Amino acid sequence: MDTVFRSKGAHQFRHTLATRMLANGASLLDIGSVLRHEQPETTFLYAKVDFRALRPIARPWPGGVK
Template sequence: MRRGATLVEVSQVLRHRDLATTAIYAKVDFDTLRTIAAPWPGGAR
């Protein structure tokens, strides 16, 4: 997914019948999220 694949595509490769099963394996990459996320309005600077 870091390289652009969607959760649906990953699910198809893993042959999961339910997308929720694949979602269990998808984790948030907080380090990358920090580099792309905008600061929260009115939050700490």
């Protein structure tokens, strides 16, 4: 999951860490704890959805793809 970032620094590191932790099975609670977030909602800003994990439970789009 290599992403090219225009900016560098702490935000890039934290975002990459959260995304990789999520991809490796960590819960959002675990990620928030590592990143020291007080509110769970804050973690959502760093952790993107793991589409690979959602694919098996996804349902077809009603009416098919257009």
